[in-house]
Amino acid sequence: ILSKRIVVLPGDGIGPEVCNEAVRVLRAVSSRFGHEFTFDYQLMGACAIDATGSPLPAATLEACRQADAVLLGAIGDPKYDNDPTAKVRPEQGLLRLRKSLGLYANIRPITAYDQLLEHSPLKAERIQGTDILIFRELTGGIYFGEKGRSEDRTSAYDHCTYSREEILRIAHRAFQAAETRRHQLTLVDKANVLETSRLWRETVQSIAPKYPSVALDYLFVDNAAMQIILNPRQFDVILTENMFGDIISDEASVIAGSLGLLPSASVGDGAALFEPIHGSYPQAKGKGIANPIATILSAALLLDHFDLPEEADCVRDAVQHALDQGVVTPELNPTTLYSTEQVGNFIAYSV
Amino acid sequence: ILSKRIVVLPGDGIGPEVCNEAVRVLRAVSSRFGHEFTFDYQLMGACAIDATGSPLPAATLEACRQADAVLLGAIGDPKYDNDPTAKVRPEQGLLRLRKSLGLYANIRPITAYDQLLEHSPLKAERIQGTDILIFRELTGGIYFGEKGRSEDRTSAYDHCTYSREEILRIAHRAFQAAETRRHQLTLVDKANVLETSRLWRETVQSIAPKYPSVALDYLFVDNAAMQIILNPRQFDVILTENMFGDIISDEASVIAGSLGLLPSASVGDGAALFEPIHGSYPQAKGKGIANPIATILSAALLLDHFDLPEEADCVRDAVQHALDQGVVTPELNPTTLYSTEQVGNFIAYSV
Ligand SMILES: CC(C)[C@H](C(=O)O)[C@@H](O)C(=O)O
Numbered sequence A, B: 001i002l003s004k005r006i007v008v009l010p011g012d013g014i015g016p017e018v019c020n021e022a023v024r025v026l027r028a029v030s031s032r033f034g035h036e037f038t039f040d041y042q043l044m045g046a047c048a049i050d051a052t053g054s055p056l057p058a059a060t061l062e063a064c065r066q067a068d069a070v071l072l073g074a075i076g077d078p079k080y081d082n083d084p085t086a087k088v089r090p091e092q093g094l095l096r097l098r099k100s101l102g103l104y105a106n107i108r109p110i111t112a113y114d115q116l117l118e119h120s121p122l123k124a125e126r127i128q129g130t131d132i133l134i135f136r137e138l139t140g141g142i143y144f145g146e147k148g149r150s151e152d153r154t155s156a157y158d159h160c161t162y163s164r165e166e167i168l169r170i171a172h173r174a175f176q177a178a179e180t181r182r183h184q185l186t187l188v189d190k191a192n193v194l195e196t197s198r199l200w201r202e203t204v205q206s207i208a209p210k211y212p213s214v215a216l217d218y219l220f221v222d223n224a225a226m227q228i229i230l231n232p233r234q235f236d237v238i239l240t241e242n243m244f245g246d247i248i249s250d251e252a253s254v255i256a257g258s259l260g261l262l263p264s265a266s267v268g269d270g271a272a273l274f275e276p277i278h279g280s281y282p283q284a285k286g287k288g289i290a291n292p293i294a295t296i297l298s299a300a301l302l303l304d305h306f307d308l309p310e311e312a313d314c315v316r317d318a319v320q321h322a323l324d325q326g327v328v329t330p331e332l333n334p335t336t337l338y339s340t341e342q343v344g345n346f347i348a349y350s351v
């Protein structure tokens, strides 16, 4: 009997609703397979600011450090977005958590589901069969660099830095993933302009000989932003720095036909965190219309991380079954009115 | 009789071929309308490095400073891209030229042509009627910040800075453009993470009351990268900083169905430069298959800049006529084999 402690960070907006369903599915897995999962709910994001003044309270961070894995809903609240002077922001909590847990690699699978091809803004024949794995560096670059203002506040700066070590650790993971897939790795950068990009290119190039079965190529980020839409099937594994990864992976999510389907795993040396790629979607909060599948598939990645591949596949099969049966939230099928909870229940029962 | 001096920078790859056709069209305009255009060809890019050692020779810069406008083909050569240690790069020429001429605003219209809807990777019903004008800041931000390596070269940095002045001058232009269009301006930033983005948001917000007819909204760049594909018709004018503009505008180009159709204007206080948004496409060099339309439409923007709207519309009508008649290069119609020159000729005759 396997015993694991999972910290749940429901967060803001639709975060709590989608987390509920993922936890429901994990409970179903634990009872079917006889594991013991305990769930420890903690605050992070705008809800944590409201309750404690801090987007990442010390208790939350401590619980995450002790946990076997972290499941996150979503964070963010519009009341902070249009106030450029706000000192405390929900996003700081997430950024600090990533940094504190050393979650340097954010891994996002992008798959075109056959049942959902019609929902994609892209023509079906362009995307059918797309299967991309994006490795986004998550604890370096401009999001974590020094930032500030001039004394009179009329100019601002953000510094981007990368070290060879930061690049190596995620690059090895990306090469290794490519070895188990279609043996192709694309580094996305802006090496014709940025010095950090040149370091990325040089570092990744330098370890390529260790992975002789993997073909390495390079794409400038502006071109990559086009190619992902023009011909997504050309990609196997994509590796890129933090900000480019943020943009490119959200962009690539349109291929799937719904943001509500896409999970992610953030891993490092120890802990790991699992979250849907969608945001807190405050307009949908409390309406029961949020799609829980991205979070449920994130829970499947969490099971993979626990080295429970059978359990993980069982969750993925249950999701597939829901898609096949059309048990989906309104954004995927406006005529059948399944709620967040009904979709979660259906998937939990199918486990 | 209007007399103007145009510096032509054919550049690398397909640059010379597409410039030839744009110049042909400008000659047709000048003879039909009785203007006197002189064309002064100068070196920039990889060809300039090969000839002089510098990507932007002093003579080229001087000629551009004296000119009434600059027409650029494309620059870049793969031999520099995979050499992270190259000291001299073609791109430096373009960046330095932008900076030296003070071309702080890059303006890119993105239009879905009805005749080409089938070429877009996006479903026709999602994009039909799309008409976006992107204002990309072009002489600030991380592309122009301090950059370098640590002493042992194992870490690298790029600094992003923006001043209120740099933001104001392009923001006013974007608001003014929105006033003549559909009265909607979207600022794309990452204000939830970056200090420079917060300065952008605060600065743009501060002048919004001067343009009461324009509705201002904000989008995080990751979300913008999705929205542009999910629902491009929601946008009128988009304003953004240099790097986000580089990525977002290239991404948005897929809407048009071909990169080969999209022109751009870079303007500042004095001089102005006109160039297609596509690159030097070295694989196609010398094959006569490059689409000259993006450069020809850039020449139309140049005519607008000379305050010759009738002449500019005449060029745009001629392009429209070529599209209607299917006189296009192979990427738009593989069955009729019109060359770069034949398309240019057809458009020049239709002027
Ligand atoms: C909320 C924000 C800080 C975050 C990021 O940009 O990293 C989010 O957009 C993401 O992609 O996880």
Ligand SMILES: CC(C)[C@H](C(=O)O)[C@@H](O)C(=O)O
Binding pocket: A192, A193, A222, B076, B091, B094, B095, B246
């Ligand atoms: C060639 C390069 C420096 C340039 C840029 O990124 O600005 C190009 O991509 C562009 O968009 O004009």
